[in-house]
Amino acid sequence: MKVKTTCYKINELFETIQGEGSFTGQPSIFIRLQGCPVGCSWCDTKHTWEIDPQLQVASDVMLGKTQESDYWSELSIEQILETITTEGYQAKHIVLTGGEPCMVDLKPLCEALEQAGFSCQVETSGTFEIRVSDNCWVTVSPKVNMRGGYEILTSAMSRANEIKHPVATEQHVDELKALLAEHQITTTPVYLQPISQKPRATELAIKTCIENNWRLSVQVHKYLGIE
Template sequence: MKISELFFSIQGEGELTGVPSVFVRTSGCNLRCRWCDTKYSSWKPEGDNVTVDELVEKVCSYPARHVVISGGEPMIAKGIKEFTGRLNELGKHITIETAGTVAPEGIKCDLASLSPKLSDSTPQEGDISEEWIERHESKRLNYDVLSEWVESYEFQLKFVISKEEEIKEIQEVVDQIRGNILPEKILLMPEGTDPETIRSRYDLLINLCKENGYRMCNRLHIDLFGNTPGT
């Protein structure tokens, strides 16, 4: 497996915010979000090739039950099913952070952290090749795959948001996903890679959550460590 980074920290986002966790970031992605804050694992994938045995040994060297597998897009990583299967056998709690574009096909997962990509994620002309712009736009949403995740796993739906107009698009996306989706399963997360930008969006997110019954999702790791790899 090509791994961009592996580190021990606390979960900074979602329902498990604050929980000590081992983070495994795979390298490689099938999308090219224009605001991606880990381009070293997506736009320009970096990392080392590691065997599943080596990866499991490293994960188990830390005193944590929770393992968060992120990316890039971890569901396209070679060996991902074997890796999660091994972790499951060891009694680890597995969170997979995914855009929900690749079907789970029975993968071992305790919490599917789904982050469907809104239209604002599509890169603009000049940012990247036209081929990648078209590829991103055609792949960023797959409602059948998202529905399979929601119907088969414990889940949370995270949306990166920067302006009020995006709430209508979020509601349209959620309406297309099959399954029982309670409002509190929908997490709104501020776009930004520095504490000042993130805090500037708090009032917007608070109001949107109050109006719709959604959950506000902070980015605790940015507050604590900044946008720094390995945190």
């Protein structure tokens, strides 16, 4: 009997510096999965939303991309580990992002990566069940009232190691406060992230962080001009 190989649809796989949240400044390997139905209007990775079979390409084409595109490859866990070795990546922290990575079961991938000596982090909207290893660091960036109509899950909020919330207006702050109260979140670190680095959003985030003893996440990679 042939054992089914676990594969993942991947838009990008690259090494950089984590620019957000608790791991800001950490050398990291990003694995960006394809597919997301949440529909955030200000999303900066809209090219990962659709899974179009006609846009599936070979892994070398996906790895060789020099600009954002909706081309994606399907890689097995073994191929992912082999790619990391072949590319000569040195980082030992891996970020699973998207798209919405929690649309699929990430536990086999996390466990294989951890067994190979990596630490894992997943970045999710909190609208899908989080299926990861016990040691995986979970960053929930709750997406409230988005076009896709998905609700934030209590299980996702409870599993979060950190909550990273994009803000541009007072309404975004009010939505977060209501969400924290609804799910009885009191001790999980909260980061506010100004949307698009706009001055007014940044000023609001700073003021709100001081008022609530929250933390600021400024997307350092965008200020540095790196991916």
